[in-house]
Amino acid sequence: MLFNLIELTHNLALLVALSMLSGFLRRPSLNRVQITSLQGLLFGATAVIGMMQPLVLGAGLIFDGRSIVISLCALCFGPLAAGIAGGLAGLYRIALGGVGLPMGLLVIASSVGLGLLFHQRWIQKKVSLTAGRLLLFGLLVHLAMVLMAFALPAETALGVIRQLGLPVLVGYPLVTLLIGKMLSIQEAEAQSVETLRKISTAVEQSPVSVVITDAKGAIEYVNPKFTEVTGYSTEEALGKNSRFLKSGEMSSEAYRELWLTIMAGSVWQGEFHNKKKNGELYWEHASISPVRNAQGTIISFVAVKEDITQQKQVEASLRTSEAHYRHLEAHYRSLVEGIPGIVYVFSSTRGGIYYSSQVTEVLSYTPEQLYAQPLLWHDTIHTEDLPRVNACIHAAKEGKAFGVEYRIKDAQGHYRWFDDRSTEVRQNGDEVLIEGFVLDITERKQAEQDRLNLEKKILHDHRLESLGVLAGGIAHDFNNILTSILGNAELTSLRLGKEHPLRTNAENILIAGRRARDLVQKILLFSRQNESDREPLQATQALEQIAAQVRKVLPETLTLHVEADTAEAIVLMNPGEMHQVLMNLCMNGLQAMREVPNGVLSLSARRLISDDQPWVEFMVSDMGVGIPPEIRNRIFEPFFTTRSVDEGLGLGLSVVHGIIKRAGGSITVDSEPGTGTQFHILLPEAVDSITSP
Amino acid sequence: VVDDDPQISDLLRDALTGEGHECTCAPNGNLAFKAIQESPFDLVVMDLIMPEAEGIETIMKIRKDGHHTPILAISGGIPMVPTNFLLAAGRLGADRTLAKPFELAEFMRVVEELLGKSAQ
Numbered sequence: 001m002l003f004n005l006i007e008l009t010h011n012l013a014l015l016v017a018l019s020m021l022s023g024f025l026r027r028p029s030l031n032r033v034q035i036t037s038l039q040g041l042l043f044g045a046t047a048v049i050g051m052m053q054p055l056v057l058g059a060g061l062i063f064d065g066r067s068i069v070i071s072l073c074a075l076c077f078g079p080l081a082a083g084i085a086g087g088l089a090g091l092y093r094i095a096l097g098g099v100g101l102p103m104g105l106l107v108i109a110s111s112v113g114l115g116l117l118f119h120q121r122w123i124q125k126k127v128s129l130t131a132g133r134l135l136l137f138g139l140l141v142h143l144a145m146v147l148m149a150f151a152l153p154a155e156t157a158l159g160v161i162r163q164l165g166l167p168v169l170v171g172y173p174l175v176t177l178l179i180g181k182m183l184s185i186q187e188a189e190a191q192s193v194e195t196l197r198k199i200s201t202a203v204e205q206s207p208v209s210v211v212i213t214d215a216k217g218a219i220e221y222v223n224p225k226f227t228e229v230t231g232y233s234t235e236e237a238l239g240k241n242s243r244f245l246k247s248g249e250m251s252s253e254a255y256r257e258l259w260l261t262i263m264a265g266s267v268w269q270g271e272f273h274n275k276k277k278n279g280e281l282y283w284e285h286a287s288i289s290p291v292r293n294a295q296g297t298i299i300s301f302v303a304v305k306e307d308i309t310q311q312k313q314v315e316a317s318l319r320t321s322e323a324h325y326r327h328l329e330a331h332y333r334s335l336v337e338g339i340p341g342i343v344y345v346f347s348s349t350r351g352g353i354y355y356s357s358q359v360t361e362v363l364s365y366t367p368e369q370l371y372a373q374p375l376l377w378h379d380t381i382h383t384e385d386l387p388r389v390n391a392c393i394h395a396a397k398e399g400k401a402f403g404v405e406y407r408i409k410d411a412q413g414h415y416r417w418f419d420d421r422s423t424e425v426r427q428n429g430d431e432v433l434i435e436g437f438v439l440d441i442t443e444r445k446q447a448e449q450d451r452l453n454l455e456k457k458i459l460h461d462h463r464l465e466s467l468g469v470l471a472g473g474i475a476h477d478f479n480n481i482l483t484s485i486l487g488n489a490e491l492t493s494l495r496l497g498k499e500h501p502l503r504t505n506a507e508n509i510l511i512a513g514r515r516a517r518d519l520v521q522k523i524l525l526f527s528r529q530n531e532s533d534r535e536p537l538q539a540t541q542a543l544e545q546i547a548a549q550v551r552k553v554l555p556e557t558l559t560l561h562v563e564a565d566t567a568e569a570i571v572l573m574n575p576g577e578m579h580q581v582l583m584n585l586c587m588n589g590l591q592a593m594r595e596v597p598n599g600v601l602s603l604s605a606r607r608l609i610s611d612d613q614p615w616v617e618f619m620v621s622d623m624g625v626g627i628p629p630e631i632r633n634r635i636f637e638p639f640f641t642t643r644s645v646d647e648g649l650g651l652g653l654s655v656v657h658g659i660i661k662r663a664g665g666s667i668t669v670d671s672e673p674g675t676g677t678q679f680h681i682l683l684p685e686a687v688d689s690i691t692s693p
Numbered sequence: 694v695v696d697d698d699p700q701i702s703d704l705l706r707d708a709l710t711g712e713g714h715e716c717t718c719a720p721n722g723n724l725a726f727k728a729i730q731e732s733p734f735d736l737v738v739m740d741l742i743m744p745e746a747e748g749i750e751t752i753m754k755i756r757k758d759g760h761h762t763p764i765l766a767i768s769g770g771i772p773m774v775p776t777n778f779l780l781a782a783g784r785l786g787a788d789r790t791l792a793k794p795f796e797l798a799e800f801m802r803v804v805e806e807l808l809g810k811s812a813q
Contacts, residue, residue: 479792491708491797495711517794
């Protein structure tokens, strides 16, 4: 029994020794199939050699470690290796023959089968081969082997089991554990060599410099990038202290901080300004990590450094150009803000997106208010002008520049005139950006309007004047002609007798003649130019006299309101003319309120100072139909009337105008159709007359 | 009747003779003055603005010459211009003034009034 065990141990020791060769088969020059095949051959050969030195229990009944070798081969290297090893062992076992042949083959087969089963469950799933697992595996394989003994003739089988059962079930699993562990260490080592090779390749080919120093900073390794960057060869660098690259550009403080950090075991990151072999300075960004051994002692440092010289240069030039840009921007901004107008950017989809600060001065809106309501600008444009502005925006969308004048309401609700010109129109996808500037031309527009009004007034006055001259010239002859016409018509009418059929005709001539006479009188009144008959008139008194007369003819539906707050104010006027002026205006007012129930005719007088001169203002206002704007400028023209021929000749207001003008005053009208009309008469106050008797 | 406008002279003569008065016409102041010097008249109707010898001038001459004949000044001149002829005529010797165009009825009333005065 003991002898058997020693014999078996010899056999197994041989297997262990041969299995050691497995590690040498992992050559980097071989591919996986080649390695696996070689492993199969090695383990198959080991099994065969084992079978040559077996424990012989009888003729054709040999025991050896083939089950261990083949099962581990299948477990570690998979089907191909298992097939080769199992095949070799099987063929050799057949060649040996004998009574144990069936069992021998069955043991090979079960070893291959179990090996492959666990290869699939453990190796392929990266389950690590612990001692326990290997022991369990060995136990299962050899339990199977013991069971295979029943393939022997019954009497042999029992003898074999009795002799070898215990050694096989105890010893073989232990040897399986030993060889298996050895194989798995070899495998792990192979793996780590592979990983190292990869990392090493990565470091060698790295686009950043890698430097490894010992704990004191002496360089132990530099990668090719390092030599490329610094110009120092590997031989020159090795053994030197890493500070040999120092340029002197960096403070010792910075280095102190670096050493404190890494000696404390932390990673230091920062920038170095170093010197190359050729003296050139360069910038690098470094990350330095301490490496500790198993005991936690720092044994080396790894520095990974990236050359950032170019980046630094770009940054520097960026900084320069940024400063330049800032300067330019400030320059243009001050230009823009200095322009006596508003610079703006308008987006077709987002509304106003930029306004220069002048907008606040002009419209009393801050740019922020306008940004908050991007359509505020557009929406406050005068409705009459909006279609023209929209047409411009539309044209801009088609790339056309524009210039447009329009009115826009400021924050106080007053309209301002803008001259708006596009300076650039840009397409940004579906969006159109319009850049432009706006000039406030309100004052210019006002001046234009004033000039236009003045021209109209001069023209108007001139027309009235020339009419007066004309009237004066023809009046004498006209009166003589009318005397003749009227007189002859009167005589004829008289002499024809009441019954004569021509009597009516003669009387019609008379009526027409009288109308002509009245007309001439009015024209003359309008054109007369004497001042001789003026006298001091109390404004209050003049109003009261008129009021008394108006009351006599006032319809019941209307009221008269008189407000004379002029104290002793006196004007120099012909009393008859003053009467004529006020009466005319009052009659017009009553006429205008014919259809207005509860209308009020107001008469008032007050003192006021204008152009440093004292004036008396008379006002006659009604609540009548009003005067349409289009004829408001013409009402003072002679012969202009809105009434039918029967109602008047249209000289009333022109006469009023003439009288007031000759008295050194002025007359204006305010009227709102449907609301009423107000006539304002300004006459110079006769200050001197007050003191005279 | 002194007037440079024959239509006016004819009209006034027609009206006056129609009422039974006798009437002599003169086309200017000079001829009128001459006629007054030659024979007495009950009434002079004098236009003021005439091409030769102005009416006012003639009125002044008549009064200077010592004639007290009533004078009715008529004028189509602008009634209210600074040189108000009728006003001036009234101050310078005319008894009544009438602005042209006047109605014949009014004219005849004034004529009768002045003739009555003259008769006194």
